[in-house]
Amino acid sequence: MNKVTAIAPANIAFIKYWGRSNHELFLPANSSISMNLSNCLTTTTVELHSLLKQDEVEIGQEGRDYKKLLPNTEKNKLVFAQIERIRKMAGSTTHVKIKTQNSFPADSGIASSASGFAALTSALLNAYDLSDKFEDKVELSRQTRLSGAVSAARSCLDGFVELIVNGQNQDAYAIQIAPANHWKLVDLVAVVDHRSKKTSSSQGHLLAETSPYFMTRLEEMRSRIDEVRQSILDQKLSTLGLLIELETISMHTVMMTSRPPIYYWQSGTIEIINKIQLWRENGLEAYFTIDAGANVHIICEEPRAAEVEKNLTQLTCVKQVIKNLPGQGVRLSQKHLS
Numbered sequence: 001m002n003k004v005t006a007i008a009p010a011n012i013a014f015i016k017y018w019g020r021s022n023h024e025l026f027l028p029a030n031s032s033i034s035m036n037l038s039n040c041l042t043t044t045t046v047e048l049h050s051l052l053k054q055d056e057v058e059i060g061q062e063g064r065d066y067k068k069l070l071p072n073t074e075k076n077k078l079v080f081a082q083i084e085r086i087r088k089m090a091g092s093t094t095h096v097k098i099k100t101q102n103s104f105p106a107d108s109g110i111a112s113s114a115s116g117f118a119a120l121t122s123a124l125l126n127a128y129d130l131s132d133k134f135e136d137k138v139e140l141s142r143q144t145r146l147s148g149a150v151s152a153a154r155s156c157l158d159g160f161v162e163l164i165v166n167g168q169n170q171d172a173y174a175i176q177i178a179p180a181n182h183w184k185l186v187d188l189v190a191v192v193d194h195r196s197k198k199t200s201s202s203q204g205h206l207l208a209e210t211s212p213y214f215m216t217r218l219e220e221m222r223s224r225i226d227e228v229r230q231s232i233l234d235q236k237l238s239t240l241g242l243l244i245e246l247e248t249i250s251m252h253t254v255m256m257t258s259r260p261p262i263y264y265w266q267s268g269t270i271e272i273i274n275k276i277q278l279w280r281e282n283g284l285e286a287y288f289t290i291d292a293g294a295n296v297h298i299i300c301e302e303p304r305a306a307e308v309e310k311n312l313t314q315l316t317c318v319k320q321v322i323k324n325l326p327g328q329g330v331r332l333s334q335k336h337l338s
């Protein structure tokens with residue numbers, strides 16, 4: 001196949017990956033669990049061009065012009081390295097033209113790298129005639145992880161997904177915990193800042209082990225991961241909610257105590273955390289989780305979503321709210337970007 005388009009969801013991590021046990025193989029220090037987001041998507045079209053001398057990548061956001069992607073940041077370099085890796089695996093020398101578009105603000109704690117690298121890897125594997133590695137979703141998750149954007153591996157399967165680390169075999173791959181229709185859990189993303197974050201997660205993973213709390217976090221993780229998985233299977237929000245809040249604080253403690261420290265939160269982030277606690281005291285059940293950015297993901301069940309969304313939009317620090325249900329994993333599309 002010469003021209004291929006893939007669509008992949010971002011995901012929100014309930015158990016977060018922060019830090020690696022092996023930086024060359026991109027092996028996470030701990031397993032992680034996430035939910036794919038139905039409304040935060042990346043679409044990527046890959047076209048093989050036999051006359052091209054080098055790969056060309058253009059990136060856009062819905063309603064805006066495309067910009068050329070240059071290999072001038074750590075994350076951008078991973079894009080070109082993943083193209084090269086898959087081309088080599090296919091035994092090809094043909095270069096590609098790539099167009100990619102997000103339906104949401106990139107690099108702002110909405111895991112654009114997860115949707116971006118899952119879509120990129122899927123489109124590349126199909127364009128270079130390696131579709132067997134796309135069809136086998138566990139293998140696809142492994143191929144996606146090897147891009148270096150590890151959390152993207154979880155965007156390859158539908159619904160609620162676990163990225164399992166098998167340290168003995170130096171391997172990590174994703175499996176499904178439950179399909180998207182298992183539970184009408186809502187993620188309302190409260191965007192407090194649209195700008196790109198200053199410290200990328202790639203830089204952060206290198207610093208994690210400099211925090212004195214990193215090992216404590218990994219210890220706590222042993223039981224927390226089982227409890228989170230079980231609360232998803234049991235659809236028990238009161239348990240899941242408190243665990244994801246604890247997990248968020250644990251990861252951000254490591255971030256803020258690494259050397260040098262990384263502060264992703266802004267005043268709006270704290271304001272939303274305080275409000276959620278207040279709403280809960282008044283009977284509105286909602287919980288927060290925050291990835292590597294200032295924006296807050298508010299998790300609640302569908303019947304509560306309209307009220308939570310209304311409350312959020314009344315806060316001046318909230319610029320936009322994006323409502324998501326559990327989403328499908330990566331898939332191919334016939335609608336190419338042009």
Ligand code: PMV
Nearest residue numbers: 013016017150151201291292
């Ligand atoms: O996969 P990366 O390098 O974009 O790192 C993801 C880091 C977090 O979003 C903070 C946690 C996670 O597991 O998604």
